[in-house]
Amino acid sequence: xxxxxxxxxxxxxxxxxxxSYDKLAMMLDLxxxxxxxxxxxxxKDKVILRYPTLIDWDKIQGNDLVTAMIDVKVTPQRDVGFDxxxxxxxxxxxxxxxxxxxxxxxxxxxxEGKTIKEVAFFVSxxxxxxxxxVSTATHFILKTYKHDGVVFNPRDDDRRMVVTP
Amino acid sequence: xxxxLSKTIQxxxxxxxxxxxxxxxxxxxxxxxGVGEPDFVTPWSIREASISTMERGYTTYTSNSGLPExxxxxxxxxxxxxxxxxxxxxxMIITVGxxxxxxxxxxxxxxxxxxxxIIEPCYVSYEPTVKLAGGVPVSVTTDMSTKFxxxxxxxxxxxxxxxxxxxxxxxxxxxxxxxxxEDWLPIIDLIKEHDLLVLSDEIYxxxxxxxxxxxxxxxxxxxxxxxxxxxxxxxxxxTGWRIGYACGPEDIIxxxxxxxxYTMLCxxxxxxxxxxxxxxxxxxxxxxxxxxxxxxxxxxxxxxNQIGLECLVPEGAFYAFxxxxxxxxxxxxxxxxxxxxxxxAVVPGHVFxxxxxxxxxxxxxxxxxxxxxxxxxxxxxxxxxx
Ligand SMILES: Cc1ncc(COP(=O)(O)O)c(C=O)c1O
Numbered sequence: 001x002x003x004x005x006x007x008x009x010x011x012x013x014x015x016x017x018x019x020s021y022d023k024l025a026m027m028l029d030l031x032x033x034x035x036x037x038x039x040x041x042x043x044k045d046k047v048i049l050r051y052p053t054l055i056d057w058d059k060i061q062g063n064d065l066v067t068a069m070i071d072v073k074v075t076p077q078r079d080v081g082f083d084x085x086x087x088x089x090x091x092x093x094x095x096x097x098x099x100x101x102x103x104x105x106x107x108x109x110x111x112e113g114k115t116i117k118e119v120a121f122f123v124s125x126x127x128x129x130x131x132x133x134v135s136t137a138t139h140f141i142l143k144t145y146k147h148d149g150v151v152f153n154p155r156d157d158d159r160r161m162v163v164t165p
Numbered sequence: 166x167x168x169x170l171s172k173t174i175q176x177x178x179x180x181x182x183x184x185x186x187x188x189x190x191x192x193x194x195x196x197x198x199g200v201g202e203p204d205f206v207t208p209w210s211i212r213e214a215s216i217s218t219m220e221r222g223y224t225t226y227t228s229n230s231g232l233p234e235x236x237x238x239x240x241x242x243x244x245x246x247x248x249x250x251x252x253x254x255x256x257m258i259i260t261v262g263x264x265x266x267x268x269x270x271x272x273x274x275x276x277x278x279x280x281x282x283i284i285e286p287c288y289v290s291y292e293p294t295v296k297l298a299g300g301v302p303v304s305v306t307t308d309m310s311t312k313f314x315x316x317x318x319x320x321x322x323x324x325x326x327x328x329x330x331x332x333x334x335x336x337x338x339x340x341x342x343x344x345x346x347e348d349w350l351p352i353i354d355l356i357k358e359h360d361l362l363v364l365s366d367e368i369y370x371x372x373x374x375x376x377x378x379x380x381x382x383x384x385x386x387x388x389x390x391x392x393x394x395x396x397x398x399x400x401x402x403x404t405g406w407r408i409g410y411a412c413g414p415e416d417i418i419x420x421x422x423x424x425x426x427y428t429m430l431c432x433x434x435x436x437x438x439x440x441x442x443x444x445x446x447x448x449x450x451x452x453x454x455x456x457x458x459x460x461x462x463x464x465x466x467x468x469x470n471q472i473g474l475e476c477l478v479p480e481g482a483f484y485a486f487x488x489x490x491x492x493x494x495x496x497x498x499x500x501x502x503x504x505x506x507x508x509x510a511v512v513p514g515h516v517f518x519x520x521x522x523x524x525x526x527x528x529x530x531x532x533x534x535x536x537x538x539x540x541x542x543x544x545x546x547x548x549x550x551x
Contacts, residue, residue, distance in 0.1 A: 026463055162189040
């Protein structure tokens with residue numbers, strides 16, 4: 001498959017992981033077999049890692065979660081740089097994401113917990129206590145407006161007239 | 166009482182689309198493939214730029230021919246994208262949509278009785294605007310056998326000593342047909358031979374999916390006889406802003422300007438500033454929309470063939486124009502029964518000219534989910550006629 005087509009296909013899947021092979025094939029104007037095979041390869045190469053579903057948990061009662069974004073300053077280590085400390089952090093299951101950042105701090109860590117207390121406990125007991133962690137600054141998320149390019153409560157209905165020339 | 170309405174207006178039949186609009190508006194659960202405008206809202210950067218000019222008090226008239234900034238951007242854009250070069254001070258006018266440009270172009274060039282060749286199937290406004298300008302519309306019918314392209318043979322047949330101008334639109338509404346440079350060459354020869362003026366409606370130019378749009382005005386000797394008409398409605402999802410433009414030879418544009426300044430004064434300033442932003446920073450948003458239309462185009466043209474409605478792959482615009490002759494129904498019967506029995510709205514081909522009979526226009530400017538559902542319903546509907 002041509003590189004542009006691979007990118008186009010991945011973009012489609014990123015927006016909707018439930019597209020079937022035959023529909024993708026039609027939209028991309030490619031044989032279905034080729035689409036199937038390429039997806040299998042992309043999965044094997046860990047280019048496609050997972051087909052997650054984006055959920056607005058705020059609309060589900062009784063499953064309240066708190067999410068915090070934590071700026072972490074660390075001391076990089078000889079030879080391994082930031083990789084080892086990043087790994088030490090991302091191995092905790094509470095950790096949803098870890099990014100190495102440019103700018104005022106080094107790692108941006110997202111934590112999810114049932115309560116503020118739970119998150120605070122994790123930061124003070126697990127994260128801050130790691131040898132190479134110099135400081136942390138915790139920010140709780142209050143409301144999600146848009147995530148991964150998706151607006152959570154869109155107000156853009158189809159306002160067109162039903163039949164126009 | 167005397168008849169209050171002019172003969173001209175009485176002779177213009179009511180729009181063939183109205184009936185479907187009324188039907189669709191009163192029914193529930195209708196999926197509409199009848200919409201001739203993008204399903205995207207105008208990209209936010211364009212909306213935001215316009216809002217900001219309003220906040221700063223840009224709420225006045227502009228010069229009759231339009232904002233100099235916008236004319237400059239259009240000139241640059243046409244030169245870069247389609248290799249057509251216009252003096253933005255003398256050979257360009259900003260209009261209230263391509264619609265106004267078509268109207269004033271015809272009024273600027275026609276004398277009573279002048280014939281205008283209209284390449285059909287085509288957008289519904291050409292014939293009435295020719296009549297309103299005192300001209301005589303002459304249908305030139307294209308069909309599936311030439312992929313709805315103009316050919317020299319069919320055109321030659323309709324040219325008379327009264328032919329003054331020819332009007333066409335590629336990429337085409339409703340057929341999705343396009344014309345390449347090679348397609349144009351024999352046509353251009355005929356046009357020059359008979360000294361015709363040309364109205365080239367290129368409003369769907371950006372929505373070309375296989376080949377870059379080719380403007381007939383870019384061929385040697387054509388610029389001086391062509392009025393290039395385009396606008397922002399389709400490419401930038403800006404139908405409601407009402408901004409279009411016409412470019413052409415100075416004498417014709419200045420004549421159009423005369424009509425425009427007395428009847429319209431100028432196009433709305435908010436829309437003009439939005440259009441400036443569209444050309445300066447809207448390329449990425451436009452490209453993303455084009456990519457999405459292309460995917461849907463691929464999908465619907467294959468699916469129509471699968472359910473038994475023969476369909477060419479549309480090369481531009483956002484319409485598929487499948488043949489329904491296999492069902493034995495007329496396009497009006499098909500469209501009416503389809504909406505009543507299967508709750509899918511389409512536009513019967515005959516409203517786009519006689520040559521459109523036997524086809525229906527299906528706009529794929531709607532979500533993939535809607536397209537899938539609509540085609541499933543249409544598949545079941547067609548089944549009963551096999
Ligand atoms: C072929 C064609 N020309 C012109 C127009 C009118 O465009 P505008 O919104 O710029 O007036 C349309 C709109 O549907 C069209 O399909």
